[in-house]
Amino acid sequence: MSNTNSIHWNTFSKKSFDYRGLNADDFFKGIYLSYKLHTAKPDSAIFHKAVEDAGIDVRETLFIDDSFANCMTARSLGMSVLHYKPGDNLESCILKELEQKEMI
Template sequence: MNALIQNIIFDLGGVILNIDPERTRAKFIAMWNGKAEEVYRNIVRENILEDYETGRISTDEFRQALLKYAHPGTPPSAIDDAWNAMLLDIPAENLTVLWKVKEHYRTFLLSNTNAMHTPLYSAMFSNKSGKSMEEFFEGVFLSHKLGMNKPHREIFEYVLQVNGLRPDETLFIDDAEENIRAAAALGIQTIHLIPPLHLQNIFSKDGRLHN
C-alpha cells in the first residue's frame, strides 16, 4: 500500500483531536432530567444532529431544538457548554506528525463537524502550533460547510473529484468503522484508527508511512 499512496485524508475528532463524547452525554443527561434515551430518540427522529452537522439548521436553531427538552429556565449557554464538553485537546505530537506528513503527501482534512465546534478546534491548532488549521492541509472539508457528511458516498466522491485524487492512491484515516467501510467501498485505502493505535504508530518521524 505505502508505495502507491500519494494522498492522505485525515478525520479530525478521534484522529487528530482528542474527544470524549461521554462528557457531553453526561451533561445532557443531567439537563434532561434522566430521560436521555427518550430525548436521544426524539433528536434522531427529528434529524437535529444530522441537520446541524450538514448546515441545514443554524447554531441558534440547534440550541433551541435541544433546549426544549431541558429543565425549564435552562439558559441557552448550558447547551453550548454541554455540546462543547466533548472537545478535549490536540496533542502537540499530532501536529508535529501532520506537518511532517505534508512534506511527502498531499494531505486533506475531512470532518463531520458543526459551526459551534469549528472556531474552538481551529483555535487549538493556532494556540498549540502558531499555525492555522488550513496551513496543515492542502484542503479542509467540513460537513456543515459542504452540506453533506460521512459516511455518505457523495462526500468522499466530492473530495476525490475536486482534488483530482485516484482512490487507489489515497489513504483515509478515521476512527469510525462506518466511515472506513464507506471509503473502502469506493476503492480508497483505509486505516481504522482506534486505541491503542495513534498517528505516531502509522508514520515515521520524518512523516512517511511505515512499511
C-alpha cells in the first residue's frame, strides 16, 4: 500500500524491485496504490479497500509503515502494527514483532 502517483510509482517500482528480471508484481500478491484507489493513507477507506480485495483477516495482519498516523489507522481497524523508523533493520524489527505476538 503506497500513497503515490503514477509517475513516481512507475519510476520507483522499476528501480526498487528490479531483481533478475522480476518486478514489484512478482514480489507481492497485491499492490494498493493511492492514485488507483482514489484515496490515501491514513484515510481508513484505503485500508478497507485493500482488506476486502485481499480477503485478509485484519487480526492476522501486520501493517508496517513509517508514518505514525498510518499505523494508528491500521491499529484502529484491528491490525497489528510496526511503526518502522527508516534506518532500522527491518528484518530484525519484523522478527521482534512476530516473537512478541508469538507468531514464530
